[in-house]
Structure formats: C-alpha cells, structure tokens
Amino acid sequence: MRAADAPEESRAVVLRRSVGTATATATSAGLAFAAIDYLGVVSVATYAGGASAWLAIAIGGALVFLVSGIFSELNGLYPTAAGIRLYLGRAIGNRTALTVTFTYMTTVVLVIAADAFLIGAAVRHVLGEPPALAYLWIFVLLGIATGANLLGIRLAGGVQTVVTYTVLASTVVLSLVAILHVGGAFQQPLDLFGKGGFDGVQAIAFALFLYAAFEWVTTTAEEARRPQVITRALFIAPVLIWIAGSLFALALSHLVSAGAAHGSAYPQLLLGKAALGTVGEIWMLAVTVLTALNTFNGGFLVASRFLYAAARENNLPRPFARLNIRAVPWLAVVTLGALSAIVAAIVFATHQWLLLVAVGATIEAGIYSIAALCVLILRRRETRQRPFALAFGKPLAAFGVVLFAVLAVATGFANPKDAHQLSVLPVAVIAVLAAISAAYVRIVVPRLQAAAKARAAAGRPKRRPTRPVVSGGDIAGEAEAGEAGAGGPLPAMPLTPD
C-alpha cells in the first residue's frame, strides 16, 4: 500500500474537536468487537481442526488487511459519512447502491438484536433466573438503549475509547490467565484443515466475522483530524481484534469442551468460570455488558442517522426524518429498537443464535466483495489522485472480488446447527432481505420520489429573490435548485435511481 502525501496535507482541516488515531482505532475496534464475536469464535472453532481456530482468525486478519486497503482507497475518494452511498452509486448505479445499502444496514439490526439477546441470556444465566426472564432482559436493555437515544444521550468519544480498550484488554488478560492457569499443550494448534478442506475455508470465512463492521469507522471521516487517521485506524483495529480473538480462541479450545461452547449463547462466561470460577464468570459478564455500550451507542447512531438521511432524500417515508425536541429522529430510533427486540426474541425462542453469525458473516463478506468491485470500477471512472491507493490495485481488487465472494458462499451455506452438514438457511435469510430491499427500491422509492416532486411543484415558490442578469447571462435566481452542477472535488451524481 502507498500513501500520496501532498493531497492529504492540503485537505487537512483544523477543527475544535476532531478525531485522532487512538479514538478512530477505538471506534473501529469497538464497532467490530461486540458480544456476538464470542459466538463468532465458537463458529470458527466448529470448523477448524483441533485448537487451530486462532490460525483461522490470524488468516482472516491477514485478509482483512486487504479490506482495510480497499476501504482506505474508497474513503480517500469519498471522505464523508455518505461515502458508501457515493462510491456504490458511482460504481454500480444508484438503485443497486440503495438495495445493497438497505441490506447492509440490516446487519446493524442483527448486531443490536444479537447483543440484546446475548446480554439478556448471560445476565439471566449468572443470576440463575428461569429462561423466560431473558425476554424481560432483552426488552429492558433495548428499552434503555432506545430511551437513551431518544433523549440524545450518547457516549462521549473518550468514554467510548475507554470502554473499547477495556473490553479488548479484559478479553486478552482473561484468556492469558486461562491459558497459563491450566497449562498443558494445545491440541493440534496448526491443524486448520484437519476436518476437511472446505471446513478450513469455512473457518476462515467465519473468522472474517470477528472483524465485521470495523470499516464503519469511515463514517467518521468528516471529523478525522486528517485523512490518514481513518487509514491508520483501518489497519490498527484489525490487529487488536486479532490479538483478542486469537487468544480467546486458544483459551476456549483449551478449557471448554467444543460441545459445551457450541451449545451455549455465552461461551465467554463458560471460559471465565473455567479459568477463575465465579469471579471469572462475573468478570466476563461485566465485559459482555460493556460491549453493549458500544453496540447500542454506535449501532443506533449509525442506523438511525442513515434512516433520517434516507427519508430526507425521499428514499424512505418522510416520518422517518421527524425530529423530536432533542433533534433525534425519533421514529427511526423507535423502529430500530422495535425491530431489534423482535429479532432478539425470535432468536431466543428458536435458539438460532449461530444463524445470526452465519448471516452476518455472509453479508459482510459479500459487502467486501462489492467494495473490491467498486475499487476496480472506480479506478476506470475516477482518475483523480487518491490520498491512499491500494498497491497493485487492479489485480488485488479483482482477487478481493473473487475471494470474498467465495468466503460469502462458504458461510452462506453453513449449517449453524451441524457443522458436518450444509444448509441454505443463512443464504435464504439474506436472499429474503435482499429481495425485500430490491422490491422496495424498485417499487416504493420511485413513488416516494414522484410524491416529493409533486409536493415541490405544488409547494411555495422559491424564496430567493431573482437578480439581474450579470456578465455571461448567468441568472442565478433562476437556477434550478436541484439541477446545480458539481461542487467541490466530487463530480455530480444523478439523484434519481438509474
């Protein structure tokens, strides 16, 4: 990878409050490392031979560096929270971009739901309550998260940074304690393909899930001190996750039986208990609850603001842009909370928590493949200099398109209940989500856009006074507001779906 210096320096803007590398890295790692990652490790261990899950996680981390390079290049081209819409729109068309983005955003709901369910189940387990009480915990947790968001309460950047590093450090320390406490040799720590070639590939594909959502840090590009901050975060955060994930995988395979881990929604508690007894169990419960702070804070914020922007763009019904008195898009937040509660309750009732991992892993690998495709296409269409350019860009991006598509298939057909069997369930869930998104974009969005145009035509006349003709016959006051040309360094993109 290489970075061109001059353009980045010239684009640096001094803000009173801006994000540096440490905060951006914490944001990236915090978005990725949720409670569901502990289940992700179990999924990896299910397919990896012996105690080799750590190796799958390491290989997954190496592949994620390619993802870091891909998103660094795209973020350099479009350093904005709306970046994903821009590069997808310009590479594959606005309509397809919308469909992909809506599907992608469902992963936010899945992660919020998963964390609510996992924490509810973990708290219930430690308190020794009947299983049905997990429903109560789910609704209480999501109620608190929804209420806090509606009140405009958000974790300050510093708190978020502390929480993330505490979670990662706790996972590392407990895993080390577990490994050292028990001692002994690891069983076949290098036997990644011991259960079969495709099993090993599936293990690596599931390992990618541990890093999922780290790329969302690009949505903070506008508050970064300079563009390199996001690039650094994209490369440092996976290393932190790799260290925590690998050690946890080693410790889990060392101390907890595969059957017990696979059948549990809270393997981290099992590891804590096996290593340090009740103290370890409560320690990991506290860590699990801490992960929710990041998930609920970041997840609600990203997704509700996305819904707000989509409604303002007339791609969602207008009520989703309605703001409460604290300037929070209240319907977007309430909808997210309700959807997450429903998904969490369904997961708890069906015991299909590993399906969430499979669906999330498949969507993420698919998004990585599409992002690599965007790099390929935009290399042709956008010739302007990039602050960060993927070295060997075209061949590596082409490799990424194929590689991540293969990994998406590997997790899309994984059987969450039985590793020895294949299943169409994960890919079927995604197909349904994508079909709903595509149908919505093709049928509903054009109607919303038409209604908006009709409203604008029937609405008030323009307020801006017309001005006299100036040199060149430019009459600014008669310019159509929606038809203005490109501003700044980015070329204009048609708003109407292609």
Next chain:
Amino acid sequence: MANWDELAEALADYTVSCNTNERLRKMQRDWSRVLHFECSDSRDRFFMVVDRGEIVRTGEGHEGVPDIVVTTESETFCDMFWGDLNPVQKYLRGEIQVKGSQEDVMRLDAISYVIWPDV
C-alpha cells in the same frame, strides 16, 4: 456564481428564520458551535457563531476555530440559506462537503428541515 452581497443577504434571511423559530430554538438549545463556510467556486469565506441555538454572529472571513466547515458552490449556499434546496440531497451527492461530527452535520440539516419541512 453568487457574489458576497447575495451570500450576505441569504445569510441574513437565514439568521432571522432560525432565530424566530421557537421550535428550532428549543431543539438547538444545547447546541453552541462555530461554523465556517467556504465557497469552492468564488473562494468567498464566511462564518456563523451559534450560541445555544441562536445565531449570534455572522460575517465575512473566518472567526475562531470551527466545529464545522462546510464547502460548496456559492449558488448552493444561497439556495440553502433561502430554503430553496434540500441540503441532504446535495450532501449525499457529494456536492456539499462537511467537516465535523456526524451529530453536528445532522443538526445543521435539522435547521433547514425544521424551518422548511416541505423542501
């Protein structure tokens, strides 16, 4: 391309529209920010100081260290301040560039949305 007089006129109208909107003032009561604006075509620069939701000062050039920096064409600024365009649409097309936190970007758009909900 709009000149500074047009920008100043638009900015003055925007200031009145913001400061006389009770709901907006209440909504933004915890929002105090320094905003810098830069015209990508005319190179005009101006600023706005918001104190607890009230626009207390605007002017040519830049004042203080900004919380938010908005860059776009001068015509877009004029249309935006007159409430004749939807800033989010321009933002999502990459025609308005903003430096600042996501929350501040949304608050900035919320001003237009509350004053001119039909645009």
